[in-house]
Amino acid sequence: MRRTGICALASLHARPAELSDFSPGEVPADATSAGNLARGGNFRLETDLGPLDIMQWIAGIDAEDLYAELDRDALVFSLGDVPVRYCGLEHLRAMKQAAGRPRDLDDLEHLSPD
Numbered sequence: 001m002r003r004t005g006i007c008a009l010a011s012l013h014a015r016p017a018e019l020s021d022f023s024p025g026e027v028p029a030d031a032t033s034a035g036n037l038a039r040g041g042n043f044r045l046e047t048d049l050g051p052l053d054i055m056q057w058i059a060g061i062d063a064e065d066l067y068a069e070l071d072r073d074a075l076v077f078s079l080g081d082v083p084v085r086y087c088g089l090e091h092l093r094a095m096k097q098a099a100g101r102p103r104d105l106d107d108l109e110h111l112s113p114d
Helices: 003-011 034-038 066-072 089-099 102-110
Strands: 042-047 050-055 075-079 082-086
C-alpha cells in the first residue's frame, strides 16, 4: 500500500478491531503498519467512520491478481474528497456464496438481479 493509504488510515484513527466472525488466521496482523499491509493478508479495523475490512485474499474469487480482478468491475463513489471503490455485484455474489454464512446466504436472496 502506498504511503498515502497509511496516512489515510491514520487520519481516520484506524485501530485493530474485534475479529467478529473472522477467525484469527483470516486477520493475522495489525493493518495500521505499512509493513504488515505490504505482506498481504486480511485486516479488520475500526475507524472514525465505522468498521473497515481490508481483504487481500477472498474465498470465491480465484485470481492471481485479486486487485486487478475486482478492479475490472469495481464501482466508485466519493466519501467527501475520498474516492471509494467497491466490488461489483457478480463478485459480491461469488464472495457471499463462498462464505456460506447464514447472513451471507440471506443477503444472496435479497440482492437485486442483474
